[in-house]
Amino acid sequence: MSFPWAEEYKPQNPFMRWIDDRLPLPRLVYGAVGGGYPVPRNLNYFWNFGVLAGIALAIQIVTGIVLAMHYVPSGTEAFASVEHIMRNVNQGWLLRYAHANGASFFFIVTYIHIFRGLYYGSYKAPREMVWLLGLVIFLLMMATAFMGYVLPWGQMSFWGAKVITGLFGAIPLVGEPIQQWLLGGFAPDQAALNRFFSLHYLLPFVIAGVIILHIWALHIPGSGNPTGVDVKTAQDTVPFHPYYTAKDGFGLGIFLILLAILVFYAPNYLGHADNYIPANPLSTPAHIVPEWYFWPFYAILRAFTVDFILPAKLWGVIAMFGSIILLFFLPWLDKSPVRSGNYRPRFRQFFWILVIDVLILGYCGGAPAEEPYVMISQLATIYYFAHFLIILPILSSVERTLPLPNSISESVLHGEKQEAAPIGSGSTSAPTVTA
Structure with a gap:
């Protein structure tokens, strides 16, 4: 799918036109997420979850940066620094709960996004690279979330780190050296906290970089759609803005309302009570479990x-x-x-x-x-x-x-007549339909 009108786009505002002539950022944004990006006209609300995952990552990065200003990655002070954030830092409790529950919401929208891809065949040609990059993002999310779970240095943090890093010890010959290298010693302690904190801070920015590649790879073949039929005419598409920015905005509103309900009314519902007990290497919890989003793999x-x-x-x-x-x-x-x-x-x-x-x-x-x-x-x-x-x-x-429909328009209009326009004609207006 090509975007000739994105190449011809010129901002109307003189200042934006001056910027675009020297750094074509407005042109890039217009072609990537604006009216210059044609999207299949039959996308349903399951296509909202990619945008919601990006918003969830932004929430994690912003809250994480502020939390990092007050956190102390020390075996003796980590737990106390988290309590300091909760009790003494202005709105610290809100930042911490938004960060912790934001991680859960990040995984919720990502899991829905993955299963949508499984159902609608988003992994099939020519979108294999989009799927593969999405899985790389998922693996990076899992690594980031695991290391973030260790940082509060409660009982579940310590023993979760002990159990998960102990998995590498099962690898013959090289397992134990790898485990010791990950922890910086024979058990989770100061060195492990330093390593996990630095990587937990770094990896979200790596995820953001891979997301850019993910979107780039998506723009080459164009978005899939519920029918799985390729775009054949401009009649099959509408501009991303304003049609899908409005639709994504509605989904974002629902997402933020649900997150706010959890943060304000049930902030510890998805957590574990044992993590409010300082880490004690001499006291093993009765039931060691990771965060809920790891449970299928733990099983x-x-x-x-x-x-x-x-x-x-x-x-x-x-x-x-x-x-x-x-x-x-x-x-x-x-x-x-x-x-x-x-x-x-x-x-x-x-x-x-x-x-x-x-x-x-x-x-x-x-x-x-x-x-x-x-x-x-x-x-x-x-x-x-x-x-x-x-x-x-x-x-x-x-x-x-x-049998598949002959076109996306046919699946939407159910037999109604429509005026077809060839792809690349330059039209970005909404389709004209006559009964």
């Missing part, structure tokens, strides 16, 4: 309980990382020429089974490591890998799909 880790050729712990580590790495190969595992789940009846059924499976894994990951949760985790883990490695490849070969 996969704990699903392996029997040594078979390799130690069970190593199998769990391989499966946990494999459950994410597997998604990188999804564009080549699902070879169906039809992108959207709307036109793949069998795929749609298995997709919702996958959603339920992941929710079950999440519930089991937050439950104690005892029966029946372990057995349920094992069954859910088997289905998770079977879905991507067995079911999808078979479905893409044998599934009978529904």
Whole structure:
């Protein structure tokens, strides 16, 4: 998809035109997110969540910078510095709760964004690079969130760091040296806090950089859409602004209202009470769990309980990382020429089974490591890998799909007549429709 009108764009304001002639930033913004970026006209509200993820990252960066001004990454002072932020810093409690709950909302919108991509085939050609960069962002988010969870230096922070870094110790030969290198010693302490704090501060800016690449990669083929049909005429598109900026603005309003409700009325609902107890290496919590957004992967880790050729712990580590790495190969595992789940009846059924499976894994990951949760985790883990490695490849070969619409306009107008305009004609006005 090309954007010839973006190249011809000239600001009307003399000052902006002066800037654009010397630094074409207004032209770039217009072509990227303004009226110069044509978007399929049939996008639904599930396409809001990419923008919401960007807003969530901005909230995390702004609140994180202010919190970093008052935080002390010290084994003896970290917990007290967090309490100082909560009690003594002006609006410190608001910043801390917005940052902690903002991380949860960041993962909520990202998970919805990922599952939207799975349902509508956003990983299929020619958007493989968009999908791969999105997964890189997800991995960076997980690393950033884990290190941020350690910083308050409560009981769950300390023992979470102990357990998660201990996973690397399961790797034969090099595992223990890697674990000691990550921690800067044999157990989480001052060195680990310094490292985690510096990386937790740095990685959000790395995420922002990868998001720019993600958007850049998206602009080359253009946005996907619920039908999975390629844009064929200018009639299939509308300008991003004002149509989708208004739609995203509505979604943003709902997002901020929900975040405000959580921050003001239930700020600790998604946290763990043990993290308000200072870290004590001599007292192990009765139930060690990571943050809720890691629970599905934690359930996969704990699903392996029997040594078979390799130690069970190593199998769990391989499966946990494999459950994410597997998604990188999804564009080549699902070879169906039809992108959207709307036109793949069998795929749609298995997709919702996958959603339920992941929710079950999440519930089991937050439950104690005892029966029946372990057995349920094992069954859910088997289905998770079977879905991507067995079911999808078979479905893409044998599934009978529904007929696709001839164009995006046809799917929107349902047979009404429309005046088609060739792509690249330069028109950015709203489509004209006659009954």
